[in-house]
Structure formats: C-alpha cells, structure tokens
Amino acid sequence: MSAKRPVRELMPALAGKTYFNYGGQGPLPSPSLEAMVACWRTIQELGPFTTAVWPFIEAQTVAVRQALATLCGVGPHRLALTENVTSGCVLPLWGLPWQRGDELLLGDCEHPGVVAACQELARRKALRVSVLPVLELCCSNTQEALEALVLEQLERALTPNTRLVVLSHLLWNTGSIMPIAAVAQRLQQHSNQPWLLVDAAQSMGSIPVDEAASVADIYAFTGHKWCCGPEGLGGVALSERLLEVAQPTLIGWRSLRHESTAASSFHHDARRFEVATSCVPLASGLTCSLDLLAAQGSPQQRHQRCRQLADRLWRGLQALPGARTLLNQPPPAGLVSFTLHDASGRQRDTAGTVDALGRAGIWIRRLDQPDCLRACVHVTTTEAEVDHLLQALTALQQRQA
Numbered sequence: 270m271s272a273k274r275p276v277r278e279l280m281p282a283l284a285g286k287t288y289f290n291y292g293g294q295g296p297l298p299s300p301s302l303e304a305m306v307a308c309w310r311t312i313q314e315l316g317p318f319t320t321a322v323w324p325f326i327e328a329q330t331v332a333v334r335q336a337l338a339t340l341c342g343v344g345p346h347r348l349a350l351t352e353n354v355t356s357g358c359v360l361p362l363w364g365l366p367w368q369r370g371d372e373l374l375l376g377d378c379e380h381p382g383v384v385a386a387c388q389e390l391a392r393r394k395a396l397r398v399s400v401l402p403v404l405e406l407c408c409s410n411t412q413e414a415l416e417a418l419v420l421e422q423l424e425r426a427l428t429p430n431t432r433l434v435v436l437s438h439l440l441w442n443t444g445s446i447m448p449i450a451a452v453a454q455r456l457q458q459h460s461n462q463p464w465l466l467v468d469a470a471q472s473m474g475s476i477p478v479d480e481a482a483s484v485a486d487i488y489a490f491t492g493h494k495w496c497c498g499p500e501g502l503g504g505v506a507l508s509e510r511l512l513e514v515a516q517p518t519l520i521g522w523r524s525l526r527h528e529s530t531a532a533s534s535f536h537h538d539a540r541r542f543e544v545a546t547s548c549v550p551l552a553s554g555l556t557c558s559l560d561l562l563a564a565q566g567s568p569q570q571r572h573q574r575c576r577q578l579a580d581r582l583w584r585g586l587q588a589l590p591g592a593r594t595l596l597n598q599p600p601p602a603g604l605v606s607f608t609l610h611d612a613s614g615r616q617r618d619t620a621g622t623v624d625a626l627g628r629a630g631i632w633i634r635r636l637d638q639p640d641c642l643r644a645c646v647h648v649t650t651t652e653a654e655v656d657h658l659l660q661a662l663t664a665l666q667q668r669q670a
C-alpha cells in the first residue's frame with residue numbers, strides 16, 4: 270500500500286512549498302488523516318458511548334502506547350499518553366516529592382514553557398533553580414567532544430542539594446545532541462540520585478531515542494513534530510523509580526484503576542498521569558504516521574539521512590558570504606541554525622529573513638535565544654530543497670548587499 274511510496278508524496282503540506290519547519294510541526298501524511306477519519310467513523314457506527322465501542326477504543330490506545338513504548342525501549346506500563354511535550358514534562362514533575370531547599374538544575378537551552386513550569390514549581394515549593402550552561406560548549410566544540418565537556422560542566426554545577434536535572438536530548442536551538450545516558454549514569458552516583466527530566470521534543474522521530482528514554486526518569490515528547498502525527502497527542506516514558514513515588518497531579522478517571530474507589534486506586538503504571546476523555550482518532554493517526562516513517566528505514570537509517578541533508582545545508586552555508594552557522598561542525602542531526610550578516614558584519618533581522626523566504630514559499634523559523642534562523646531537514650526533505658534554500662539565501666544576501 271501507500272507505505273511503499275516515499276512518504277513525502279503522501280504529504281499535501283509539502284506540495285507547492287519548500288518546508289523546513291519539522292521541529293515546529295511535521296506535515297501529516299494523507300493516510301494518517303484518513304486513518305483518523307476512519308476511526309471517527311467507526312466510533313460513530315459502533316455508537317460513541319456503547320459497550321460495543323470500548324474494545325475498539327482500547328485497541329487504538331493500546332496500539333499507539335505499544336508503538337511509542339517500543340521506540341522508547343521501555344515496557345508499555347512506563348508510557349503515559351499525553352497531549353504534548355509540555356504536559357509530559359510537567360504532570361510527573363509536579364507529582365514528585367519535593368522538599369524546601371531542593372535544587373533544580375536546568376540546561377541553558379531549555380524551552381521557555383518547561384523553564385517557566387520549573388520556576389513556578391520552585392516558587393511554590395521553596396526550591397532553588399540553577400543553570401547548567403551548555404550553549405557555549407555546543408557552539409565551539411565537536412559533537413564527539415561534547416559528551417566529556419557536558420559531563421565536566423555538570424560536575425561543576427551539581428551540589429549536594431541537586432534534586433532534578435532538566436536537559437533536552439536534541440537541543441532545539443543549536444541542534445546538538447546531549448549525552449543523556451552518560452548524564453543519567455553520573456546522577457546515579459550522586460548522593461540524592463537526582464531525577465533526570467528530558468525534553469524530547471526534537472529527538473523523538475528524528476534520532477534513535479531508546480538509549481536515552483529508557484534511562485531518563487521523565488522522557489517527554491510529542492507526536493506532532495518529527496513523528497509527523499496529528500497535533501494533540503504525545504507521550505512520556507517514566508522510570509520505574511518515579512512510578513513508585515510520584516503522585517498524579519491532574520487527576521481524572523483515566524488515572525484510576527477503579528472509578529468507584531477513587532483516590533485509593535490510582536494506576537500503579539504510567540497511566541496514573543493520564544487524565545480523562547481525549548481524542549481517540551489521534552491515536553490512529555499517530556500510529557499510521559509512525560508506520561509510514563518506519564517504512565522509510567530504521568531510526569538509525571533515518572537519523573543518518575537527516576544528518577546527510579543537514580551536512581549539505583551546513584556546508585552550503587559555510588560557502589555563503591555573510592552566513593554563520595551556530596555550530597562550527599556539521600550538525601549531528603536534522604536541525605541547522607544560522608545567522609546572516611551584512612558586509613560590515615552586522616546581523617540581519619531574522620524575522621525579515623523568515624518573511625522574505627516565506628514569500629518565496631520557503632518555510633524556516635527564527636528563534637529568540639540565541640537570535641537565529643533554524644531550518645530542519647527530515648527524511649522527507651530532498652537535496653533539491655536544500656539547494657533551493659541555499660539559492661534563495663544567496664539571492665537575499667546579494668539583493669541586500
């Protein structure tokens with residue numbers, strides 16, 4: 270069936286434009302949209318609240334939970350379905366047993382939503398927030414050197430009160446990969462054994478995640494970015510030790526083993542962080558997108574392909590007068606961040622560049638910290654698209670010279 274065709278041909282969003290915003294939202298393949306419509310139809314045909322529909326709904330949920338758990342290298346009991354990355358980070362985080370004076374150590378490239386949630390948690394529970402600086406390390410070192418350097422930085426930042434470390438797996442700004450497994454190992458040796466929360470917004474679907482997801486305490490992701498699923502469904506892989514002590518925060522009937530006995534019967538597994546009614550057809554859509562991506566190659570093969578395309582873009586940018594990449598080495602995955610400068614070295618307005626490219630049907634985005642442009646390449650990207658972006662950037666630079 271359609272899985273035999275290159276998945277890009279199944280994505281209406283890629284027709285008639287040149288798309289590089291996979292880190293913002295991935296395009297939805299038509300078969301995934303059709304799977305959602307079919308699921309909705311079946312629910313209506315069986316009857317939306319009938320004994321007949323429950324096994325069907327259960328089957329959709331079980332299938333997507335199993336698929337996501339397999340990608341994470343964990344059993345399905347460790348996988349909670351959520352709405353997005355942020356709720357996957359925040360729901361278990363707020364359920365942990367905090368004590369006044371505990372320290373939260375946050376990487377300096379974390380997403381504002383997750384940072385805000387940690388800051389508010391700290392304010393309410395009298396915790397301290399400190400920063401693990403990794404941005405500079407990423408910009409001036411090779412990916413290979415990064416592991417040891419991040420671990421050194423971690424060593425300097427840890428204190429006897431550190432209770433949590435927050436670090437993205439694939440940084441959304443520089444596109445660097447953080448050594449999550451090594452960080453987890455180091456934290457195990459700390460007297461507090463701090464929790465490790467990993468924001469997997471950019472890693473899930475773009476690089477292999479099982480090694481990191483299976484050792485983090487909270488590994489939170491969404492289906493709507495690199496997995497090319499619908500918006501509104503994500504997941505979080507939770508560690509066994511977290512499941513033993515974390516209390517559900519946003520509580521509803523899906524957190525419960527038995528609806529009738531309420532709080533005494535929270536699920537022992539990750540479902541204690543699920544809440545209530547949600548949109549079941551999204552599960553069918555995401556399962557379909559994951560199958561379509563799997564048909565393009567293993568996670569390792571797809572990562573390799575993204576890396577090749579990112580390498581082409583990164584090298585093209587080195588040759589482009591006035592372009593500066595954030596990384597001084599080819600990117601380790603599919604995110605390529607850069608700035609454009611005029612002849613006197615002054616940085617060009619990033620919003621203006623995004624708009625100008627958008628008018629030409631080329632879609633990249635800008636970021637605030639640092640102020641830069643970001644283009645993402647996925648398995649659906651072609652070399653011709655990368656070259657088209659490079660040509661458009663060259664033309665912009667020449668026009669503005």
Ligand SMILES: Cc1ncc(COP(=O)(O)O)c(C=O)c1O
Nearest residue numbers: 353354355356380441468470491
């Ligand atoms: C690194 C990172 N974390 C979190 C988010 C927020 O994702 P969501 O809207 O799925 O919670 C994003 C979205 O761009 C992101 O890039």
